[in-house]
Amino acid sequence: MASPAKLNLFLAVTGRRADGYHELVSLVSTVAWGDTVELALDDGPDEIVLSCTSAGVPAGPANLAWRAAALYREERPFSGRLRIGLEKRIPAGAGLGGGSSNAAAVLWGLERLLGDTPGEEVRRARAARLGSDVPLFLAPGPVLMRGRGEKTETVPPKLAAALKGRPVLIFKPGVEIATARAYQALAAGAPESHTPESAAEDLWRRWVAAPGSAPLANSFSAVAAAKFPAIALLLERLRKTFGARCQLSGSGSACFWLDPPAPPGPEAAIREAWGPEAFLVRTHLGHPRPNLGGSCDAQTVA
Structure with missing residues (x-):
């Protein structure tokens, strides 16, 4: 399975x-x-x-x-x-x-x-x-x-249809982030580290209205950046160089790039920043559950 x-x-x-x-x-x-x-x-x-x-x-x-x-x-x-x-x-x-x-x-x-x-x-x-x-x-x-x-x-x-099959590049540095530790760090910075409920609901409305341009956002971005600055530095470089729609997934340390350009440009940029130990895989959104x-x-x- x-x-x-x-x-x-x-x-x-x-x-x-x-x-x-x-x-x-x-x-x-x-x-x-x-x-x-x-x-x-x-x-x-x-x-x-x-x-x-x-x-x-x-x-x-x-x-x-x-x-x-x-x-x-x-x-x-x-x-x-x-x-x-x-x-x-x-x-x-x-x-x-x-x-x-x-x-x-x-x-x-x-x-x-x-x-x-x-x-x-x-x-x-x-x-x-x-x-x-x-x-x-x-x-x-x-x-x-x-x-x-x-x-x-x-x-x-309509949102499900817009997301299905969208290409994505997943990339991870050679470090791990424990979920429990990430939540502890987030709690230590509260309430500033939390996203206001109104802002969270606004994000959701923007995705429903315009999934092609809605912002990628993650409350753990600052936590990951504080522990591993190389993550934030690379994401910012990809945004500036390629106009990338990229973000941290979950509590990290993996990131993803939605609708990436064809290889080898993205992969080369990531390996240049993170070295040969960087993990990369190209795939697409959506996977059916078992029958x-x-x-x-x-x-x-x-």
């Missing part, structure tokens, strides 16, 4: 709640690139065995895909050994939602393996228990996120 990355076309953190979570408004789209997840159920003991092509990826409860399987088994018990295979392409600490996407793929895959049809409400509630970003990967297209991120709204059809319904003939879903 494909497990796509996501991009925050705009991300406005509007405040911090009494429970410690932050309120946000964000327009998010998946892309046609990411990880691959495979599930297999056999007659072994009732356990979850996770393997990954990348070294250093946790294989137990520290992995969100493992926790997704454990939660599913807790809510809907099933017998046998569940094997989860992850082929990782999405870098960690990038703000691209790799772990959340893997968890959503596991939920989808278990529905297929077990022939379950829990309904959208149950599916979304299960995903929200795992993490704020997981529900967005259950949506059939781009979404507007609210609350701490677990509340998703389908965007108007569901009925039981799976095989004991493997891929």
Whole structure:
């Protein structure tokens, strides 16, 4: 199963709640690139065995895909050994939602393996228990996120059509930004670091009205720039040199360039600034969610 990355076309953190979570408004789209997840159920003991092509990826409860399987088994018990295979392409600490996407793929895959049809409400509630970003990967297209991120709204059809297939260049420096640390830094600068709710809603209205020219914005831009000035310096250079529509995704450190010119100019400029360790991939917005319904003939879903 494909497990796509996501991009925050705009991300406005509007405040911090009494429970410690932050309120946000964000327009998010998946892309046609990411990880691959495979599930297999056999007659072994009732356990979850996770393997990954990348070294250093946790294989137990520290992995969100493992926790997704454990939660599913807790809510809907099933017998046998569940094997989860992850082929990782999405870098960690990038703000691209790799772990959340893997968890959503596991939920989808278990529905297929077990022939379950829990309904959208149950599916979304299960995903929200795992993490704020997981529900967005259950949506059939781009979404507007609210609350701490677990509340998703389908965007108007005209906006969805305008976003689908738009080319994008994703690029990341050779550094990672931990999401929890980024939120801590944002909270330390409050209230100045927060985006007023009125400004966040204005961003949303501008995207609905004119997606071809609406601004890319991210409340974490200043946080990322303070920790890694090279990120802000490169984004500004790309804007001045190419007129680029580029921005940080999530809490970083990955950035994206919407509607980039043909290679090799953009790639050369990024590697000149960040060196050979820079990660780059060209793809486009939009990735369909898996088809569901009925039981799976095989004991493997891929």
